Amino acid sequence: MAERFEAWSKVAGLDLVRYGTTADADEIRDTAVAQPLLVSAGLAAAVSLFGDLETAAARADAVAGHSVGEFTAAGLAGVLAPEEALSLVAERGRGMAEASATADTGMTAVLGGDRDEVLAAVAAAGLTAANDNGSGQIVAAGTAEALAAFAEDPPKGARLRSLSVAGAFHTEHMAPAVERVREAARAVSPADPRTRLLTNRDGSVVAAGRDYLDLLVSQISSPVRWDSCTATLAGLGVTALIELPPAGTLVGLAKRSLRGVERLAVKTPEDLDRARELVEEHAGTTAAEGPSR
Secondary structure: OHHHHHHHHHHHOOOHHHHHHOOOHHHHHOHHHHHHHHHHHHHHHHHHHHOOHHHHHHHOOEEOOOOOHHHHHHHHHOOOOHHHHHHHHHHHHHHHHHHHHOOOEEEEEEEEOOHHHHHHHHHHOOOEEEEEEEOOEEEEEEEHHHHHHHHHOOOOOEEEEEOOOOOOOOOHHHHHHHHHHHHHHOOOOOOOOOOEEEOOOOOOEOOOHHHHHHHHHHHHHOOEOHHHHHHHHHHHOOOEEEEOOOOOHHHHHHHHHOOOOEEEEOOOHHHHHHHHHHHHHHOOOOOOOOOOO
């Protein structure tokens, strides 16, 4: 694995080993660092869990990633080679960092409240519902001024929590990053996914690798519809959900939205044995559209 990270570090233009082991929180908070680090951690965990990514695609009945996690999903499903995923996500991180530096923008989590009322209040404040995560969680994004005004008059029954992010991700403010990554993506020849692969755009299963790559690019400035991804997973009849590092958030959301589904967040190497057991117990479960997990 050490050799793998050394190779990935060269592709990303970052010392992923140092950032993942000895760097302090301030260093890895930089989105240009955080994004390649997150994707490399997810891909490394998939290799540790399945042995290799080819086996991962064969055993995972459905794959989905949240925001930057879509690049991990693309690597796991075989749409992108790990080196391609890391090269593109490094460009994504740098582009989003540069776009964030041009204006004072941010993101605020809106927890609870009536969904329709929350969405209406976000729009009325001149903000974008950048993440619709389901389970009573929506993330509003936009200018710092608009977020401050929103905080002074929050939606009824909702709690607000400011997020420590560089800028208003998945909004029009990230348009410059879209063009940067689109240019880099022209050098990539994606393969079609080897398993069901969901998109954050609307939760649908994408069959063509080129379509998924195009979605990865445009998604930089488009809202994340994780609620729709969850609905698709439910419709496929998922019976177990394994979240790769950095893990915990998505299985937490699934506790409410995918009731009855076994959930595991792989946070440490000690979690891998249980993850392997879940794969053996649930992979290939018959559903209306075939096997899914």
